Each structure stands twice: as structure tokens, then as C-alpha cells.
Amino acid sequence: MSLTCQQISSILNTAPGLAVLNATHLSNGVVVDLPGLVPSCMVNGLSSTTTTNDLCRIIVNVTTSASSTNRIEAWLPDNWNGRFLATGNGGIGGCIDYANLQHGAGLGFATFGTNGGHDGQTGFEFFLNRPEDINDFGYRAIHAEAEAGKYIIEQYYGRKADYNYYSGCSTGGRQGFEEAILYPDDFHGILMGSMGVDWLHIVASKGILARRMGWPDLSSPKYITAAQWSAIVKAQIDLLDPLDGVTDGIIDDPTSHTIDPSIFGCGNDVLNSSLCLTDVQVQTVREIYEPLTNSEGDVVYPSFDLGADTSVFSANTKTVDGTTVPELTYTVLQDYWRGAVYNSSTWTPHNFTIADMDFAVNLNPGGINIAGGLSHNVSAYHFQGGKLLAYHGRADQTVTSAVSSRAFHRTAETLDLSLEQMHDFYRLFYVPGMGHCAGGVGAWSIGQPNVNRPPGEQFNNTDNNILLALVDWVEEGNAPQALVGTKFKGDRLGEEVEAQRTHCVYPSVSRWDGVGDAKKAESWRCELA
Structure with a gap:
């Protein structure tokens, strides 16, 4: 040097x-x-x-x-x-x-x-x-x-x-x-x-999805609690996980599946009686898994993935002096729209609409989009x-x-x-x-x-x-043809290897060969979907 x-x-x-x-x-x-x-x-x-x-x-x-x-x-x-x-x-x-x-x-x-x-x-x-x-x-x-x-x-x-x-x-x-x-x-x-x-639509989606479920009105008949969402996501995984031949808690490609949310309604025995959904809440779930559209009706952001944790929009309360009040745990929306979009220290996403999303996209602060x-x-x-x-x-x-x-x-x-x-x-x-x-x-x-x-x-x-x-x-x-992914015990890198899997170049997908140990990379092959 x-x-x-x-x-x-x-x-x-x-x-x-x-x-x-x-x-x-x-x-x-x-x-x-x-x-x-x-x-x-x-x-x-x-x-x-x-x-x-x-x-x-x-x-x-x-x-x-x-x-x-x-x-x-x-x-x-x-x-x-x-x-x-x-x-x-x-x-x-x-x-x-x-x-x-x-x-x-x-x-x-x-x-x-x-x-x-x-x-x-x-x-x-x-x-x-x-x-x-x-x-x-x-x-x-x-x-x-x-x-x-x-x-x-x-x-x-x-x-x-x-x-x-x-x-x-x-x-x-x-x-x-x-x-x-x-x-x-x-x-x-x-x-x-x-x-x-397409960063602005990604961030805006959290506000749009929260509003689709009636938030910030926590007493709205449309509103679905965090506990209910956890049960809904678990049920999605339980239903779709086995379809690839390996029951491992994984939905290989959530974009290739649909689920009629009416199965989560009371009386269908998918969710227990304390968590099952009313007819209005069933419609809320249906709306949540629809893509985002702008004010012109054009699709601008894909659907939320089945089996993914919903906390980015469903963790939307905090406790103040023993009282539960609405507030998104996902803070990026409020912070960025306050500081970079509206230049206002008091703006909140409580009344977030498609118009707020479109305004930011048209403004495109700092060329971010x-x-x-x-x-x-x-x-x-x-x-x-x-x-x-x-x-x-x-x-x-x-x-x-x-x-x-x-x-x-x-x-x-x-x-x-x-x-x-x-x-x-x-x-x-x-x-x-x-x-x-x-x-x-x-x-x-x-x-x-x-x-x-x-x-x-x-x-x-x-x-x-x-x-x-x-x-x-x-x-x-x-050019990379495949990658070997590893699951370490406790997600601590360098610990015991619990499983490995071959990951593939899109649009090919990783499929179990139906014979080998599903926890070994060589038992997975790349095939066109």
C-alpha cells in the first residue's frame, strides 16, 4: 500500500x-x-x-x-x-x-x-x-x-x-x-x-391495507385483531404448505395460490370460536389480499403474500395510560410522508387514502421512485x-x-x-x-x-x-445456476446445520425429488414452473 x-x-x-x-x-x-x-x-x-x-x-x-x-x-x-x-x-x-x-x-x-x-x-x-x-x-x-x-x-x-x-x-x-x-x-x-x-407504493401499501380493515377505528366491524391475523396466517400455511410434497411450514410460491377467506368464517372449524371471522371480517380479508390500485383504477402494487406475517399493517395499536389507541408500528410511512412528502411535523396516516399515495408518487421526492x-x-x-x-x-x-x-x-x-x-x-x-x-x-x-x-x-x-x-x-x-441455502440451528450462523435446500434462477423453481431427504440440498432440483 x-x-x-x-x-x-x-x-x-x-x-x-x-x-x-x-x-x-x-x-x-x-x-x-x-x-x-x-x-x-x-x-x-x-x-x-x-x-x-x-x-x-x-x-x-x-x-x-x-x-x-x-x-x-x-x-x-x-x-x-x-x-x-x-x-x-x-x-x-x-x-x-x-x-x-x-x-x-x-x-x-x-x-x-x-x-x-x-x-x-x-x-x-x-x-x-x-x-x-x-x-x-x-x-x-x-x-x-x-x-x-x-x-x-x-x-x-x-x-x-x-x-x-x-x-x-x-x-x-x-x-x-x-x-x-x-x-x-x-x-x-x-x-x-x-x-x-417502486418504493413509494411499497411504503404506502401499509397505510392502505390498514385502512382497508377499518383502522384507525378499532371498534369497526371490519377490524381484525392481531391475534386473529396470526391465526389466519397460520391457517394459510397449514393449508398450502403440504402441496409441494414436503410439510415444513413453507409455502414455496404464495403467488401461485388463492384461498377463499370465507373458510375462516365462524362455523367452518378452520379457526376456533374465539378467533373466527364474521361475514364483514371475511370481506375485509378478501380486500386485504387484493392488489393496490391508484385513483385511476390501475394496479400499482401486487397483492400481499399468503403466509407472510401481517404485522406491517396489523400491528397498529399502542397503550397510553392503560388505554389502547391506534398507531402503526410500521413507522416508515408516517416518518417519510411527514418529512419528505408533506413537510409537516403533525401529519399522521390515520386517514391515509389513495390520494395521499398518488400525491407522493407524483411528487417523487428526491427521485426516490x-x-x-x-x-x-x-x-x-x-x-x-x-x-x-x-x-x-x-x-x-x-x-x-x-x-x-x-x-x-x-x-x-x-x-x-x-x-x-x-x-x-x-x-x-x-x-x-x-x-x-x-x-x-x-x-x-x-x-x-x-x-x-x-x-x-x-x-x-x-x-x-x-x-x-x-x-x-x-x-x-x-453465471450462477443455483444456490444452496442453509438453515442453522437457532438461526445462529455457524451452528449446527438443520437443513439445506437448492434455490433456483427465476423462473425455475426448487422442487423436491420425492425420494431423498428433504433437508438435504441434493434432494431438490430446479424445474421450470
Whole structure:
């Protein structure tokens, strides 16, 4: 390397728009205190993280406008593998993704994280009267990270990275797709999990679904309690799970099934007498599982997935002085519409309507809905040889799983490409039984960053780690044909393996062979649906 960690500050501080806050060399396994971490960015209540390599930790502020800056953190391993890895955000951003920093640096990548232009995963104040911060979160933060990251790498290591990669999930998936549309030269490979494209409709859906069940009127005859919803979802899984031949608590593809909600009515013995639904509530369930439409009657967001946890709209109360009052636990809707859409500190989603959704989509604050809303035009990225690799859980409670296949097909239509041509640069893996980005009853671990410990060296290969599969595709031309997902005991990576399963390139699906042990990956094969 051309510079030591101690020398880098003076060099970087001479670059326009860069200000170094910290540069420290750390050994592998050191606990790093994060004294400025806001509570909503803490993981398990901790304001610290742990290094996963001998590395130089650099923190910089990057000026993005006359009134906005982004904080970017770099973990630069001593045993660098020659690659740059930028990472994204979740929710409404505001948190550097330390799990991704740990994951990337542990594999030898020069890994970067960004706060997306503000601090905090909850709140609206950081958007209120701050249009440039809205722009950072909407479209600019990852590009700023890419440009600063490449510069820092070249200064520190004395040469450019051989290849540039990006990894993000949820909002981070949106950010990755938006990069491919707006800044096609930033990355050779982009990894997009549970991609939150068409972001405004995703967030608005939580308010629309809550309103469909009569909320905030908790006494409405349409209203369905959280306990009832838990019973409804369990019944959906019990009914649909065995249809693939394996009873494992997983609905392989909820988009391929329908259930008449009248079976949940009282007298049908599906739900017990304390949880069964009235005729009015049956109609509520029917409405909940309908797609979202805008004020023109056009479908704008796919149906909520059968078998997915409904808490994003059904956990909608809190207790104040012993009284239950309405309030959505899913705070992104209120925070973003308050700060970025209506610029009002008092707005609430209690009377949320399609008009509120359409207003935000038409306003498109910070260009946030470019990715998968206004555009699927990744033609420039495709032309210069970039690779897009996506994954999505079939039990995703936050971004309904059909969003990813819809984005895939709309991209094909926009670029006028066949399935074979799409697979040359864009591949999607569905993971049955996985929730939002990670977790769930399925064999969900495919190399995603995790706040638990790394899974172990035996899983750091192209079959088990989707980031390394992307690297192999970009650098060696080996397009991923399948991935092996792992379910660890207690969802603790590196613990006993409870089950593994082969996951397939969409539109192929993973099917049990009917003979082998369903908990072994080799008993599952990829077939066209």
C-alpha cells in the first residue's frame, strides 16, 4: 500500500468535498465503540461493532451540496483482495450497515458504508425543510459513496480496485437498481436483496391495507385483531404448505395460490370460536389480499403474500395510560410522508387514502421512485457489461415477493430482451420460507450479511454465498445456476446445520425429488414452473 492508515488523513483532506473524521488501524476482532450512534441505528441495543480483519478504518464526510453531507465509513483490509464493495441502507436510511462492513471486510473487500445523508432509521426531522437530504436518500448517496470510495482506495492502496461491487437489501436493493439506471459506470456487479423498487407504493401499501380493515377505528366491524391475523396466517400455511410434497411450514410460491377467506368464517372449524371471522371480517380479508390500485383504477402494487406475517399493517395499536389507541408500528410511512412528502411535523396516516399515495408518487421526492417506478431502463448498464443479481424471500412481510419478478419482467420489456438475453446479465433467486432480507423457517442463509457471527469458511464459496457467486459471474463469466441455502440451528450462523435446500434462477423453481431427504440440498432440483 502507498500510505499507512495514519498518513491517509492529510492526503484525503486535500480533496475537494472530503473531510476526514477518523483514520485508525485496527486488529481483527477488536470491539469498536460507536459513541455517536443514534438509538435507531443500534443493533440489539449495542453502540459498538467488531472488526473482522486487520484493517484501516476511515470515516469521512462527503459534501453533496451546499447544505448536505454524507458520512461514509471505510474498512480497508491489510489483506485486500483487490475489490471495492459499497453497501446501502434499509428503511429510511440513516444507518451505516455495519453487518455488511463486517461481511465484506472479512472476505477481503475494501468495504464502505454510508449514512445516506442523515442519521437515524426513525424520525422525520432529518427530512423536514431539508430538500438536499431528501435528494441524498432518494438518488445521490450511493453514487457519492462510489466516487469517494474509489478515490480513497486509490490513495490508500496506491492503485484502483480491479472490480467494483455493490450490495444492499430492501431500500438497499432499490438503491442498487437506481445505480444501474442513473450511474451505470459505478459498479461492475450489483447485488439486490428484497429490492424495494417502486418504493413509494411499497411504503404506502401499509397505510392502505390498514385502512382497508377499518383502522384507525378499532371498534369497526371490519377490524381484525392481531391475534386473529396470526391465526389466519397460520391457517394459510397449514393449508398450502403440504402441496409441494414436503410439510415444513413453507409455502414455496404464495403467488401461485388463492384461498377463499370465507373458510375462516365462524362455523367452518378452520379457526376456533374465539378467533373466527364474521361475514364483514371475511370481506375485509378478501380486500386485504387484493392488489393496490391508484385513483385511476390501475394496479400499482401486487397483492400481499399468503403466509407472510401481517404485522406491517396489523400491528397498529399502542397503550397510553392503560388505554389502547391506534398507531402503526410500521413507522416508515408516517416518518417519510411527514418529512419528505408533506413537510409537516403533525401529519399522521390515520386517514391515509389513495390520494395521499398518488400525491407522493407524483411528487417523487428526491427521485426516490425512479427505480422500478418511473424507470426500468438499465440499458446503459447492460451495454457496458454490468451484472445484476437479485434475491427475495417468498415469505417477505415488508416487500411483497412479486415486486422482484415484476421488476425483472418490466426490465425485459423495456430493453426488449428474451429470457435468455436477460439471464446474460440479470438473474433473480427466490428463497422459499425466507422473510425480509433474512430469517424465516426456510433455508434462508445464502451469504447475506448477518449481525450474528460469520457462517464459517466452508460456506464462503460460490455455491453458498451469493456475493461470491456475483464475483465469479463478473470476473470469470460463470453465471450462477443455483444456490444452496442453509438453515442453522437457532438461526445462529455457524451452528449446527438443520437443513439445506437448492434455490433456483427465476423462473425455475426448487422442487423436491420425492425420494431423498428433504433437508438435504441434493434432494431438490430446479424445474421450470
